[in-house]
Amino acid sequence: MPELIEVEMYRVALDATVGRSIAEAHIPDRSYPRFVGVEEVVAELVGSTIVGTSRRGKLAIAELDSGRRLGLRFGMTGRLIVDGAAPIDTLEYSSDRDDPAWDRFIIRFCDGGVLRLNDPRRFGSVELDPSLDALGPDASTATVAEMVDAVKSDRSVKAVLLDQSRVAGLGNLLVDETLWRAAIAPTRTARTLDHERVAHLRRVMRRTIAQLTRRGGSHRGDLHEERHAGGVCPRDGEPLLRQQVAGRTTIWCSAHQT
Numbered sequence: 001m002p003e004l005i006e007v008e009m010y011r012v013a014l015d016a017t018v019g020r021s022i023a024e025a026h027i028p029d030r031s032y033p034r035f036v037g038v039e040e041v042v043a044e045l046v047g048s049t050i051v052g053t054s055r056r057g058k059l060a061i062a063e064l065d066s067g068r069r070l071g072l073r074f075g076m077t078g079r080l081i082v083d084g085a086a087p088i089d090t091l092e093y094s095s096d097r098d099d100p101a102w103d104r105f106i107i108r109f110c111d112g113g114v115l116r117l118n119d120p121r122r123f124g125s126v127e128l129d130p131s132l133d134a135l136g137p138d139a140s141t142a143t144v145a146e147m148v149d150a151v152k153s154d155r156s157v158k159a160v161l162l163d164q165s166r167v168a169g170l171g172n173l174l175v176d177e178t179l180w181r182a183a184i185a186p187t188r189t190a191r192t193l194d195h196e197r198v199a200h201l202r203r204v205m206r207r208t209i210a211q212l213t214r215r216g217g218s219h220r221g222d223l224h225e226e227r228h229a230g231g232v233c234p235r236d237g238e239p240l241l242r243q244q245v246a247g248r249t250t251i252w253c254s255a256h257q258t
């Protein structure tokens with residue numbers, strides 16, 4: 001599924017639309033816009049020019065010349081395709097087919113180019129002026145003070161890192177990889193991490209995001225190849241545990257993660 005790394009690739013692709021005016025917008029699925037009707041989104045977009053892009057966590061934003069902002073969310077399987085090119089051809093858990101029936105949101109530019117959000121499972125959405133208030137700091141830039149704040153919870157550290165209102169951008173794969181690298185048990189109560197371990201967690205999180213971005217995606221972690229029955233820890237060779245933590249399938253090593 002698209003996590004911060006993939007959504008940042010989409011945001012970079014979105015940069016190719018800056019300076020371009022929108023001739024048409026189509027939203028075939030009436031339930032795809034969030035908190036707003038299809039007609040309002042279409043009316044806002046047609047005649048507008050995209051003037052900038054940004055991202056917070058898994059939310060990509062196109063800024064319009066009207067001052068309004070178009071938010072794009074990609075859910076489990078959403079892909080952004082700009083002028084026929086997808087920054088990511090195959091997503092984990094998704095299809096590598098590009099079926100036009102899965103196009104949930106389509107923009108045609110005056111210059112003839114096309115932007116499409118192709119989303120087989122339809123958990124993504126489009127939104128006007130999305131609120132950032134509900135999102136925590138972006139995981140790629142979160143400060144130590146922000147992370148100290150984020151872990152003040154009686155829930156597991158895994159639940160906290162997946163909670164977009166605490167820290168924005170991480171999904172299941174990035175959380176498992178980060179905790180494995182940071183030697184922190186996903187089941188540990190978040191607030192029991194002392195300052196030093198939180199600072200370490202933040203360092204590892206940012207380094208992991210940067211490294212997996214260079215490798216090409218959230219599924220390029222060292223732990224990923226072992227996400228199967230019988231997988232062993234790449235660090236110490238111990239059998240990996242596979243259990244539900246915070247409602248998600250979690251792979252971890254009880255030998256070195258504490």
Ligand SMILES: [Zn+2]
Binds near residue numbers: 254255
């Ligand atoms: Zn281990």
